[in-house]
Amino acid sequence: MLTRRNFIGSSGLLLASTVLPHVSLAQNGxxxxxxxxxxxxxxxxxxxxxxxxxxxxxxISRVIAADLRGTGLFRQIPPDAYISQxxxxxxEVSYPDWQAINAQALxxxxxxDRGDGNIAVRFRLFDVFxxxxxxxxxxxxxxxxxxxxxxxxxxxxxxxxxxxxxxYFDTRVAFIHEEGPKNARLKRLAIMDYDxxxxxYLTDSRSLVLAPRFSPSGDRLLYTSYESGFPQVYIMDxxxxxxxxLEAISGGNMTFSPRFTPSGQNVVxxxxxxxxxxxxxxxxxxGTRSQLTGSPAIETAPSFSPDGSQIVFESDRTGGQQxxxxxxxxxxxxxxxxxxxxxxxxxxxxRGDYIAFTYxxxxxxxxxxxxxxxxxxRLLTSSFLDEGPTWAPNGRVIMFTRETxxxxxxxxxxxxxxxxxxxxxxxxxxxxxxPAWGPLQS
Amino acid sequence: MMGFVYRLICAGLLAGxxxxxATALDGSxxxxxxxxxxxxxxxxxxxxxxxxxxxxxxxxxxxxTMAPTGVPVADSLExxxxxxQDAAHTELAFQAAxxxxxRCGAGGYDLPAAAFASWEHVEVTFDPSGMRVR
Numbered sequence: 001m002l003t004r005r006n007f008i009g010s011s012g013l014l015l016a017s018t019v020l021p022h023v024s025l026a027q028n029g030x031x032x033x034x035x036x037x038x039x040x041x042x043x044x045x046x047x048x049x050x051x052x053x054x055x056x057x058x059x060i061s062r063v064i065a066a067d068l069r070g071t072g073l074f075r076q077i078p079p080d081a082y083i084s085q086x087x088x089x090x091x092e093v094s095y096p097d098w099q100a101i102n103a104q105a106l107x108x109x110x111x112x113d114r115g116d117g118n119i120a121v122r123f124r125l126f127d128v129f130x131x132x133x134x135x136x137x138x139x140x141x142x143x144x145x146x147x148x149x150x151x152x153x154x155x156x157x158x159x160x161x162x163x164x165x166x167x168y169f170d171t172r173v174a175f176i177h178e179e180g181p182k183n184a185r186l187k188r189l190a191i192m193d194y195d196x197x198x199x200x201y202l203t204d205s206r207s208l209v210l211a212p213r214f215s216p217s218g219d220r221l222l223y224t225s226y227e228s229g230f231p232q233v234y235i236m237d238x239x240x241x242x243x244x245x246l247e248a249i250s251g252g253n254m255t256f257s258p259r260f261t262p263s264g265q266n267v268v269x270x271x272x273x274x275x276x277x278x279x280x281x282x283x284x285x286x287g288t289r290s291q292l293t294g295s296p297a298i299e300t301a302p303s304f305s306p307d308g309s310q311i312v313f314e315s316d317r318t319g320g321q322q323x324x325x326x327x328x329x330x331x332x333x334x335x336x337x338x339x340x341x342x343x344x345x346x347x348x349x350x351r352g353d354y355i356a357f358t359y360x361x362x363x364x365x366x367x368x369x370x371x372x373x374x375x376x377x378r379l380l381t382s383s384f385l386d387e388g389p390t391w392a393p394n395g396r397v398i399m400f401t402r403e404t405x406x407x408x409x410x411x412x413x414x415x416x417x418x419x420x421x422x423x424x425x426x427x428x429x430x431x432x433x434x435p436a437w438g439p440l441q442s
Numbered sequence: 443m444m445g446f447v448y449r450l451i452c453a454g455l456l457a458g459x460x461x462x463x464a465t466a467l468d469g470s471x472x473x474x475x476x477x478x479x480x481x482x483x484x485x486x487x488x489x490x491x492x493x494x495x496x497x498x499x500x501x502x503x504x505x506x507t508m509a510p511t512g513v514p515v516a517d518s519l520e521x522x523x524x525x526x527q528d529a530a531h532t533e534l535a536f537q538a539a540x541x542x543x544x545r546c547g548a549g550g551y552d553l554p555a556a557a558f559a560s561w562e563h564v565e566v567t568f569d570p571s572g573m574r575v576r
Contacts, residue, residue, distance in 0.1 A: 030505065030563035031472065033481045036572035038488025038542065073492045099548055104489075104541060127537065129544040131516065164494045164534045396494075419495075 042075035043162065046103035046128075048086040049079070052111030056119055056144065060111055060151040066195065067155035067169045071397075072422030074162075077103050089122060098128040105134070107158055111147075118143055121150045125158055135161045148197060153442065168392035169194060172438045173399065174212035174221055175413060177201065178431035182407060189223055191238065194392075194437070196427035202241050211257065211388075214438040215264045221436075222246070222258040222267060233258045233269050235284075247287055257300045261328075262308040268292065270300040279313055279330075292330035303347045303355075304328065305372070312336075312346040312355055312372075323357055325372070336374030345388050348372070351395035354418065358387040358400075367400045369418055380420040384409075390437045399426065399435040471557030480551055480561070487546035490538055490570060497531040497538075500524060501569045504539050510558050512550035514543050522565065539568045 047065050050057040068074040084097035089110040098106050109123035124137040138157060140150045149170055156167025177190040177199075186205035189212055192198055203209055207227040214221060221236045228245070231254040236243040246267060249255055258269040267282045271289075279293045279302045293299045297317035304311055305328075312325050318335070321342040326333030337343040341361025348355055352372070359366040359379060365386045370377040385403040392398070396418055402425075403411040411433035413426040426435070490498050502525065507518035519540050524532045543566065553561050 030565045031477065031480075031561045032565045032567070033477065033484070034567040034569060035481060035485045035488055035542075036569045038485055038490055038568075038570070038573055040491040040573065041489055043489060043492040099545075102545075104545065127541070129516075129541050129548065130537070162534075163492050164497060164530055 042073055043104050044075045044077050044102055045105040045107060045158075046077045046079075046082060046098055046101065047107045048082060048084075050109040050111050050121070050123075051086065051089055052113070054111060054113050054119070054144075056113075056147045057111040060121060060147055060154070061109070063148055063151035063195075064107065064155045064158070067152060068158060070195070070424065071159065072417065073159075074105075077101055089124075093126055093131075095126075095128055095131045098126075103128050105158070105162060107154075109154065113144070114141070119147065119150070121147075121154060123154045123157070125161055148193065149441065152193070156440070165396055166394045166440070168394050168397060168437075168440070170441050171393060172214075172218065172441065173390075173413075173426075174202075174214060174223075174436040174438065175428070175432045176209060176212070176434040177428070178411060178433060179205065182409060189221070189236075190432075191221075192428065194426075196429075199429055202236060202238070203243075211434050212436045213259050214436050215260045216262055216439060217264055218438040218441065220260075220264075222260065222269075224256045224258070230254055231256045233267070235267075247282060247289065257302070259303055262304055262306055268302040268304070268311065270302070279311070281330075290330070292326070293333070301345050305348050306350055306352045310348075312348055314344045314346060323355070323374075336370070336372070337377075338374055339377065347389055347391060349391050349395040350393050353395065356389035356391060356398050358389065367398060367416065369398075378420065380416050380418065381414075381423065386414075388434055390435050392437050393439050399437055401433040401435065403433070471554060472560040473554075476554055476557070477561075480553060481566075483546050483551055484542055484566065488538065488542035488568065490535075490573070493534055493538055494531065496528065497526075497535045498570055500526045500532060500535040501567065501571075502526075502532070502535055502539060503565055503567045504536065504543070505563070505565045506543060508547075508551070508553075508558075508562055508564060510555065510562075512547065512553050514547040514551075514564075516544055519543060535568070539566070542568075 049061045065076050069076050081101050084094045086108050106126040106128050112120040120139055120141045122139045125134040127134045140153050142150055152169035155169045159167040171194045172191055173194055174191050177188045179186045187209050188201050188205050189203040189209045190199055190201045207225050210224040212221050212223040223234055224231050225234050233246040233255040234243050235246050254272040255269050258267050270277045271280050277298045277300050279299050281290045281292055295317050297315050299315040302311045302313040309328055310325050311328055315324050321344055322335050323337040323343045323346045324333035324335050341359055343357050343359055345358045346355050354369045355372055356369050359368050364382050366379040367381045367386050367389050368379040383402055384405040387401055389398045389400045397415055399415045401411050402414045403409055410431045413432045413435045416423045503522040505520050505522050507515045521536050526532045
């Protein structure tokens with residue numbers, strides 16, 4: 001296999017490179033060049049408004065472009081710079097016209113009103129400088145009022161074909177909608193598209209609610225509610241909005257910080273009894289509860305590895321709040337965080353490669369990521385209060401809560417990619433906190 | 443081969459700053475300066491920003507043929523060697539390299555026509571070691 005070391009060695013350029021880096025002027029054979037520095041910048045794309053008479057064509061085009069721009073990986077070339085006009089979905093692409101404006105990707109499409117309440121959305125993606133399609137054209141058909149989802153489907157396809165990663169646009173996010181002054185805040189469980197559109201409220205504001213968590217298939221939510229007068233974990237069917245306490249617990253005890261297992265058949269949560277919090281598993285079919293930790297420390301915020309074999313959680317068993325990993329069946333756990341500050345709310349990436357966490361040190365809060373053995377820790381954000389990371393289903397973007405200081409301080413939902421780039425506020429109606437990113441819907 | 447390397451080293455050590463004076467070291471008519479400028483032009487179009495992290499680590503060598511106008515022949519681009527065993531990531535990295543070669547050469551690279559024989563066939567190693575995201 002070619003590695004960097006043996007690659008350079010085998011090329012016969014090692015000695016020459018000390019004098020003439022990156023260039024080899026051989027008498028015979030090809031001219032050999034070596035490029036070690038390029039650019040990291042958004043890929044410019046052109047997206048002529050999809051063909052179609054209805055408003056949906058323009059709306060769908062706008063959402064696709066917003067999805068791609070929002071990743072920070074793509075830059076939309078302004079339509080007024082276009083030389084070519086796309087007047088037919090099946091027309092030949094005039095590549096030179098798109099090359100002239102430096103469009104590297106071209107997205108064309110059309111929207112057909114089927115007349116039965118459904119629309120069909122078709123698109124094609126082209127690599128402009130290779131003068132070739134990138135993958136096959138695709139069509140999505142659905143009710144006209146689900147046009148936003150179809151737009152997200154197109155954007156997911158484009159994103160995936162260019163980046164090689166699965167997309168995250170056709171997803172929903174559960175969160176806590178907040179209203180009122182800081183000392184009398186009203187909170188409601190809500191759900192929205194990943195971009196803040198289509199907000200639906202799932203509870204009223206009579207009871208304080210906290211920390212929603214999606215099931216792996218996105219059909220159910222776990223959350224903590226004070227509906228019974230003390231914190232208790234509830235489970236809700238998202239479609240019907242039917243809810244119930246996860247289990248009957250006696251007054252004075254509290255359950256909180258729930259999360260589904262990757263199978264969706266069990267739940268882990270924290271149970272507080274007599275001032276001590278431990279982590280328990282609950283079988284959703286039988287209601288059977290099993291204790292997974294048993295130290296006198298506060299242990300909470302469990303999150304499963306994607307294969308279901310391990311649980312990451314936070315504990316103050318050594319005095320400071322740190323992150324530990326234990327087998328899914330319970331056990332001592334090993335500490336993986338090593339910094340001097342406080343670590344909390346660890347969440348395992350859906351890809352299994354990183355753990356996201358909240359970190360507090362020197363009066364600042366951060367969202368960070370580390371490898372699952374605690375190595376390669378990186379802090380992605382820094383503010384007065386950043387907390388509660390949640391992963392996009394592709395494991396490359398994180399949402400979290402950021403709260404501003406002072407009596408007028410307010411929470412909002414932000415997103416950032418795992419390189420620390422592209423920090424953005426998610427457009428929510430009013431104050432929002434505790435985001436929980438759901439799976440791809442299709 | 444050793445003679446070639448020896449000549450390059452001698453040229454570098456003895457010439458010093460005068461290396462900026464373009465000289466065709468191999469008698470082909472393509473100077474070091476020409477080749478370096480060619481590389482610089484192409485480098486400016488090598489955009490790995492949209493590649494997944496795993497594909498940004500791939501070292502690959504691509505080969506292509508040039509037209510006498512200085513425009514790369516798009517259909518001639520081929521992958522010679524890659525450091526990755528992941529076919530999907532290799533394909534994405536190759537497409538980024540391909541775009542770099544073609545995009546920056548769309549108007550023709552600035553190369554001496556008289557030395558066409560020395561740049562008609564080109565092999566480029568794309569090695570992201572100098573731009574790794576840290």
